[in-house]
Structure formats: C-alpha cells, structure tokens
Amino acid sequence: MLNATTKICAIIGDPVAHSMSPAMHNAGYEVLGLNFAYTAFRVNGEQLHRAVEGIRALGIRGVSVTVPHKIAVMEYLDEIDATALKIGAVNTIVNTDGKLKGYNTDWEGAMRSVEEGTSIEGKTVVMLGAGGAARGIGFGLLQRKAKKLVILNRTAEKARELASEMGVEYGNLDELKERLAEADILFQTTSIGMHPHESETLVPKELLRPDLFVTDAVYNPFETRLIREAREARCAVALGYRMLLWQGVTQFELYTGVKEAPVEVMEKALIEHLSKK
Ligand code: NAP
Numbered sequence: 001m002l003n004a005t006t007k008i009c010a011i012i013g014d015p016v017a018h019s020m021s022p023a024m025h026n027a028g029y030e031v032l033g034l035n036f037a038y039t040a041f042r043v044n045g046e047q048l049h050r051a052v053e054g055i056r057a058l059g060i061r062g063v064s065v066t067v068p069h070k071i072a073v074m075e076y077l078d079e080i081d082a083t084a085l086k087i088g089a090v091n092t093i094v095n096t097d098g099k100l101k102g103y104n105t106d107w108e109g110a111m112r113s114v115e116e117g118t119s120i121e122g123k124t125v126v127m128l129g130a131g132g133a134a135r136g137i138g139f140g141l142l143q144r145k146a147k148k149l150v151i152l153n154r155t156a157e158k159a160r161e162l163a164s165e166m167g168v169e170y171g172n173l174d175e176l177k178e179r180l181a182e183a184d185i186l187f188q189t190t191s192i193g194m195h196p197h198e199s200e201t202l203v204p205k206e207l208l209r210p211d212l213f214v215t216d217a218v219y220n221p222f223e224t225r226l227i228r229e230a231r232e233a234r235c236a237v238a239l240g241y242r243m244l245l246w247q248g249v250t251q252f253e254l255y256t257g258v259k260e261a262p263v264e265v266m267e268k269a270l271i272e273h274l275s276k277k
Pocket of ligand 1: 047094109129131153154158189192217219240247
C-alpha cells in the first residue's frame with residue numbers, strides 16, 4: 001500500500017510500456033516488505049532534460065534508463081561513476097538528497113550471466129554486434145580479462161570504431177567461420193532473433209561445437225534460435241534474460257541499500273512477465 005513516505009523508483013525510456021523492470025523490482029520490494037514502488041515513465045528525447053529535473057524535484061529515489069537515453073542522459077547528472085564514464089553509457093540513476101549519480105549495471109549483468117556457466121579470464125571471445133549493448137559487454141569482457149576479443153558486425157565501420165576504442169580486433173560477418181574456430185565464447189549482442197523475427201540467426205548451426213560457450217543478449221523470445229541450436233550442438237549456453245535479471249539485481253541494491261536482493265523472487269517475476277509476451 002503506497003503512503004506519504006513511499007520511495008518511488010521508475011524506468012524512463014521510449015518505449016517503456018512493455019518493460020520487465022517494474023514487475024521484477026516490485027516483486028522484490030514486496031517480499032522484503034520495503035516501502036518502495038517502481039513504475040515506468042515514457043520520456044522522449046525532447047523531454048529528457050525536464051524529466052531528469054523532475055527526478056530531482058520529486059525526490060524519485062532510483063531511475064533505470066533505457067533506449068534511447070543511455071548516452072544523452074549523462075550530461076544532466078551531477079556525477080557519473082568511473083565505470084559508466086568509461087563505457088560511455090548510464091542505465092541507472094541514484095538520487096541521494098537531490099544529487100543524481102549515474103551508474104552502468106548492464107555490463108556487470110552481462111558478465112554475471114556468462115560467469116554462471118563459464119569463466120572469462122584467458123578466453124577468446126567473439127562478440128557479434130557493435131551497438132549500445134555491445135559497448136558495456138565489450139568493456140566487461142576486457143575488465144574480466146578475456147585474452148582476446150573480436151568484434152564482428154554487419155557494418156564493419158561501426159565494429160572498427162568500437163574496436164579501436166577498446167584496443168581489440170574487429171571484422172565483418174563474413175569472418176564468422178574463421179573467427180569462431182578459435183573462440184571459446186560467442187556473445188551475440190545484435191537484435192537478430194528478436195521477436196517478431198524469431199526464425200533469424202547470424203550463426204550457421206554447423207559452426208556451433210560443444211566446446212563453445214554461447215550467450216545471446218536477446219531475451220524475447222526467451223530462447224532464441226541461436227540458443228536452441230547451440231543446445232542442440234551440445235554447447236553450454238546463457239540466456240538473455242539472465243543478463244536482464246542481474247543488471248536489475250544490482251540496481252535494486254543501489255536503490256534500496258539492501259545488500260542482497262531477493263534474486264529468486266525477482267527471477268520468478270521476470271520469467272512470468274516474459275512468458276506473457
Ligand atoms: P542497437 O544499438 O540498435 O544495435 C543493434 C546491433 O544489431 C548493431 O550491431 C546492428 O548492426 C545489429 N543488427 C541489426 N540488424 C541487423 C541485421 N539485419 N543483420 C546484422 N546485424 C544487425 O541495439 P542494442 O541496444 O545494442 O540491443 C541489441 C539487442 O540486445 C536487442 O535485442 C536488445 O533487446 C538486447 N539487449 C539485451 C539486454 C539484456 O539485458 N539481456 C540489454 C541490452 C540489450 P549495424 O551496426 O550493422 O546496424
């Protein structure tokens with residue numbers, strides 16, 4: 001039951017109507033009996049600055065930031081955590097007495113999802129995609145000491161830009177076969193395979209072998225064609241929803257100050273919400 005002391009958190013983005021974050025965070029508040037509530041605000045680019053001032057004026061405690069504002073929001077904050085600054089994107093704002101600090105929990109969510117199944121240190125990783133998700137994931141892979149990272153993207157120029165920022169190798173999708181042959185981990189970060197194009201994949205099934213760990217950032221559908229075919233090829237896999245879960249867990253802890261978020265309850269809420277899509 002909301003009351004005058006309820007702390008409000010929210011996600012801002014455009015679109016946000018189908019966001020999974022409210023279900024996941026509210027389930028956590030409920031099970032811990034926290035006087036918090038989490039909602040969603042649709043905010044377009046023109047409204048972004050005023051929306052951020054609104055966070056401050058209304059004392060909104062925590063705000064998750066999604067597409068298309070993760071970069072643009074940075075100039076309106078009072079402080080940005082060093083890691084988020086390095087990645088160049090913020091997905092989390094914490095309001096402490098009117099001071100707004102930006103964080104990035106996406107990268108850590110992605111790394112935790114992989115580390116549930118395999119270690120990253122010393123591994124060779126092929127990352128497909130050079131968009132927004134790839135920035136944080138690439139940063140995380142290097143932070144976790146991957147031995148080698150190769151960025152492959154449809155538009156090779158974008159792969160080149162990101163790879164030169166990170167000091168790693170790059171190429172276009174034609175190189176997939178030879179690059180995968182030497183890889184331990186494949187991290188798929190493009191939107192290929194996402195609803196309503198579930199039948200698409202960038203990776204021919206014959207390139208998948210049992211000693212390749214395969215992870216896909218796409219979480220809708222729950223199991224993408226790439227993940228299904230990787231399982232059929234006896235690869236160990238990480239599903240995209242795990243990344244979503246873990247980035248939300250870190251946000252939950254930042255907003256509430258709780259040391260260990262109720263992960264299982266948040267996961268259940270997330271899966272229920274995803275299965276309704
Ligand atoms: P983005 O910035 O728009 O980047 C899209 C990427 O997909 C680019 O590399 C783009 O290549 C590539 N791509 C798009 N259409 C393609 C096609 N037909 N053939 C080959 N490549 C294509 O998007 P994003 O924010 O990085 O998100 C990418 C995916 O990750 C989305 O499905 C999103 O839902 C998911 N995601 C998941 C999580 C999670 O927590 N699990 C978090 C963030 C994002 P070009 O450069 O050539 O256009």
